[in-house]
Amino acid sequence: MATIRFQALKESQNRTPVHINEDRRRSEFYGDNVFNNTTMRQFLTKDSYNGVLSAVEKGDKIDRNLADQISTGMKEWAISKGATHYTHWFQPLTGATAEKHDAFVEAMEDGQVIEKFGGGQLVQQEPDASSFPNGGIRNTFEARGYTAWDPTSPAFVFGTTLCIPTIFVAYTGEALDNKTPLLRSLQALDGAATAVAKYFDKNVTKVTATLGWEQEYFLIDSALAQSRPDITLAGRTLLGHSSAKGQQLDDHYFGSIPTRALNYMRDLETECMLLGIPVKTRHNEVAPNQFELAPVFEEANLAVDHNSLIMDVMDKVAERHHFKVLFHEKPFAGINGSGKHNNWSLATSTGVNLLSPGSTPMKNLQFLTFFVNTIKAVYEYEELIRSAIASASNDHRLGANEAPPAIISVFIGSQLTEVLDELEKVTDGKLSPQEKTDLKLNVVGKIPEILLDNTDRNRTSPFAFTGNKFELRAVGSTANCAKPMTVLNAIVAKQLKEFKVEVDKLIKDKKMKKDDAIFNVLREYIKDSKKIRFEGDGYGEAWEKEAKKRGLSNNKTTPQALKASVAKKTIDLYDELNVMSKVEIEARHEIEVEEYAMRIQIEGRILGDIARNHVIPTAIRYQNMLIENVKGLKDIYGTSFKKHAKEQMEIIEEISGHIAKINSGITDMIEERKKANKIDDAEKRAVAYCDKVKPYFEEIRYHADKLELLVDDELWPLTKYRELLFTR
Ligand code: ADP
Ligand code: MG
Known part of the structure; x- marks a missing residue:
């Protein structure tokens, strides 16, 4: 039974719009959670405020002493906004954003805790980021990566975390993120x-x-x-027949x-x-x-x-x-x-x-x-x-x-x-x-x-x-x-x-x-x-x-x-x-072709799984229902049963045809994936995934979508396009 689909449909149909309170004018709270010029003036000493401004406007360096003052003001402001943690917020080459939250509290020798956030913690951090893609940069240079504060993008509080926009670079200087080259290009x-x-x-x-x-x-x-x-x-x-509308x-x-x-x-x-x-x-x-x-x-x-x-x-x-x-x-x-x-x-x-x-x-x-x-x-x-x-x-x-x-x-x-x-x-x-x-x-x-x-x-x-x-x-x-x-x-x-x-x-x-x-x-x-x-x-x-x-x-x-x-x-x-640099450029290319191949590989696996484990068994179940029906007709009508069972028998054959195509398509696709995986060169592997693996997606999908049209709606396990797109 297509229980998940019908449960989901029921759940989605019972939803009511979530009530939203909008009792304040937007201009009243615009930027409330941002450490912007107004709040900086409030929470920073004159020196540290000017220090941030000249860093933003002229790219001037912020020395350690000043950083200590800034971080203290920033921390006080963030705590006043309900923050308990801080994070260096950066954009690694995965394309997403990354953050690792650290609490402000630090234990003292006497067993007490206090809230601390020093200049060093503001300016530079070393996230344990060995799992971010680096295109071989860090392997080549055996360098660790660190994040460094970008004062041109203001810190902000989201939830209970103070987020500090940072760049992410290797100790040897190579950019490991998207922001660093952007800043350089600017x-x-x-x-x-x-x-x-x-x-x-x-x-x-x-x-x-x-x-x-x-x-x-x-x-x-x-x-x-x-x-x-x-x-x-x-x-x-990856599959799904288009909605009539x-x-x-x-x-x-x-x-x-x-x-x-x-x-x-x-x-x-x-x-x-x-x-x-x-x-x-x-x-x-x-x-x-x-x-x-x-x-x-x-x-x-x-x-x-x-x-x-x-x-x-x-x-x-x-x-x-x-x-x-x-x-x-x-x-x-x-x-x-x-x-x-x-x-x-x-x-x-x-x-x-x-x-x-x-x-x-x-x-x-x-x-x-x-x-x-x-x-x-x-x-x-x-x-x-x-x-x-x-x-x-x-x-x-x-x-x-x-x-x-x-x-x-x-x-x-x-x-x-x-x-x-x-x-x-x-x-x-x-x-x-x-x-x-x-x-x-x-x-x-x-x-x-x-x-x-x-x-x-x-x-x-x-x-x-x-x-x-x-x-x-x-x-x-x-x-x-x-x-x-x-x-x-x-x-x-x-x-x-x-x-x-x-x-x-x-x-x-x-x-x-x-x-x-x-x-x-x-x-x-x-x-x-x-x-x-x-x-x-x-x-x-x-x-x-x-x-x-x-x-x-x-x-x-x-x-x-x-x-x-x-x-x-x-x-x-x-x-x-x-x-x-050339190293940075080539590293990025390596990451991108690798990511491409992985995405196609993942999609291929998902498609194979859904088609083999959800679509084909469902089609067979429906086909069995038809076979039962045909057998019943034979019991009743004897030799003249074909007159009544003609359409059913055609559908039975059609289903078999589609199942065969899906199954052989998946087998062939897996074969191509295996071949592609053996290619050492990342770029050539990406090409193989593109030219040899991806074309099966269309073919497998075509037959699965045909089955969606044939099989009893009650049995179909995958939420349909019309349900995904028109549920309000
Ligand atoms: P659309 O493309 O949907 O017709 P518009 O032509 O009105 O919309 O473009 C609006 C977008 O252009 C907005 O996102 C706006 O912020 C952006 N935009 C307008 N002026 C500038 C500018 N000087 N620099 C960058 N973006 C701009
Ligand atoms: Mg536009």
């Missing part, structure tokens, strides 16, 4: 972008990247989710949010407010039970931390509401998957968005400079961007005709295309006064008006300019945003460095005016990077052909896509900018 970007921004405003002292992510997810009743081993273990369904009617998108889900979101948002995560929008997405959450954008490092944190918080709050959050990029076949758009821009210390056109021709030349350089950077490193968003789960999405294709291209809209077309015609060399006036008035000067009515929206582009920012849409919903952000920051930094060299050269050697030089270099960049620009339908087959002609990459699978992450071009880039 530093490189700051250097390069500030130098270029100074062409337009001498007062700019710092440029930071800004990130506004949009998190898509599914909410599934926890009892129903637990009734499915595939959801529990792999975060997605799916998303065809588009009736979920932006529709009214079901109360249970809404109360979950309100509860979640309250937690976010306390944690200083500025969540702003919530709405239904395209698929049933699919939703989206987005904050106001923030400085990129903080935004990445907030996204990692919110994914944890979402899980925890979901428990209170008897939901399971599915972050997987493709939890259900046949309906939309989930992504995480990364809106990215550049902000100056003077408060200017460098990708936002301004009110004067000079401001607009500044906009065009950063705009064109970004496009050129994406052109040069499109394959690296693709590699930064590659994962076994995101492979289901990219190129699957619902999300951006695996080809990276840039969409800017027809009006900005016209502007670039005009700029392409700028005279080679010095510009005549007439031409300059003309450009200023009719091309550059018109940009703000153009953008105001730029309603051009292309949803199929993986990298689109949307008014005052670029939007990288190909990022997967499970991803840690640090990876794509590191790439984007680094490639734009490199590009801006080159730009500055070229412009300065024209000014010096050709005695050009600054504007003339900028126009000249931009003209060449526009011509050089034209191939990356695409305004058409990114989902179509025509684009695949066209992109191939243009020489753009189209890496459909993770093992293929990851190659670019260890290419010489990437190693040179990261080396030049001090983002990552």
Whole structure:
């Protein structure tokens, strides 16, 4: 009997929305659990407060004495918020977050205990982290790893724990996490972008990247989710026939949010407010039970931390509401998957968005400079961007005709295309006064008006300019945003460095005016990077052909896509900018290909288990019922029984056919897994899992899903799509 399924259904149908108390204005408690400037001023001495500020703003070092003062203030604040423990909170290369809680209390010699938290404990810790992936770094160097405080991301209290955002590095200096390369890329970007921004405003002292992510997810009743081993273990369904009603009617998108889900979101948002995560929008997405959450954008490092944190918080709050959050990029076949758009821009210390056109021709030349350089950077490193968003789960999405294709291209809209077309015609060399006036008035000067009515929206582009920012849409919903952000920051930094060299050269050697030089270099960049620009339908087959002609990459699978992450071009880039060493790059690649193979291996095992131990026995049970029925008909009707048993006998045969296919499919898949496991080279093993093992998934699933349609609903053990997706 399919008891688990029916018990789960019963449980899920008896749920009522959890009551949420929202009696305080959100602005009253926003950031209450964050050690932010206001609380720091309250709990820190003037010296230590200033010490933190200059560490945040200028990257100054905090000495031991100061650290002791800061940690004491931080501890007092955290205890006042109910914290009993503290943890260094970091993002190892598993992609998740890690924490190990230590209590503040320490035993004294006289048997008493006191609360203690010293500067040393704040600044540096050595987690016993030997089980985190390190791609051989620590084996090679026999070094231990340690976590170190990142003062640019404020500490916070979650539950009863003071969480201190940290980096995680080996004692030999290699980064073992996602944050360290991100911080290094931000530093490189700051250097390069500030130098270029100074062409337009001498007062700019710092440029930071800004990130506004949009998190898509599914909410599934926890009892129903637990009734499915595939959801529990792999975060997605590996089989299941599509529901008669799916998303065809588009009736979920932006529709009214079901109360249970809404109360979950309100509860979640309250937690976010306390944690200083500025969540702003919530709405239904395209698929049933699919939703989206987005904050106001923030400085990129903080935004990445907030996204990692919110994914944890979402899980925890979901428990209170008897939901399971599915972050997987493709939890259900046949309906939309989930992504995480990364809106990215550049902000100056003077408060200017460098990708936002301004009110004067000079401001607009500044906009065009950063705009064109970004496009050129994406052109040069499109394959690296693709590699930064590659994962076994995101492979289901990219190129699957619902999300951006695996080809990276840039969409800017027809009006900005016209502007670039005009700029392409700028005279080679010095510009005549007439031409300059003309450009200023009719091309550059018109940009703000153009953008105001730029309603051009292309949803199929993986990298689109949307008014005052670029939007990288190909990022997967499970991803840690640090990876794509590191790439984007680094490639734009490199590009801006080159730009500055070229412009300065024209000014010096050709005695050009600054504007003339900028126009000249931009003209060449526009011509050089034209191939990356695409305004058409990114989902179509025509684009695949066209992109191939243009020489753009189209890496459909993770093992293929990851190659670019260890290419010489990437190693040179990261080396030049001090983002990552060759050792760090290769370690990451090793971890990623290994993880890919393991994920496919795990899914293969789960699928084999469900199909052999749940599906086939159920099919046989139903087949036996049919056989009994046929035998009975024979007893009654004698030789003419076939007239009455014809359909039943056909189903009996059909069932046998599907069982045979499933069983032989599993046997063959296991054989391929065994072969793949014998391959020593991790990259080749990943390729084998991709090309030889994964194709069986579809085949096995096809037959299992056919059986789902044939077998008595009462017997079917796996909670069905319609039940998972339409339970409210
Ligand atoms: P959608 O893509 O759903 O149409 P919008 O175009 O309104 O939504 O984009 C909103 C997202 O863009 C928000 O997450 C917001 O934080 C982000 N965003 C807006 N301005 C910037 C910026 N300057 N830098 C980074 N992200 C930004
Ligand atoms: Mg978006």
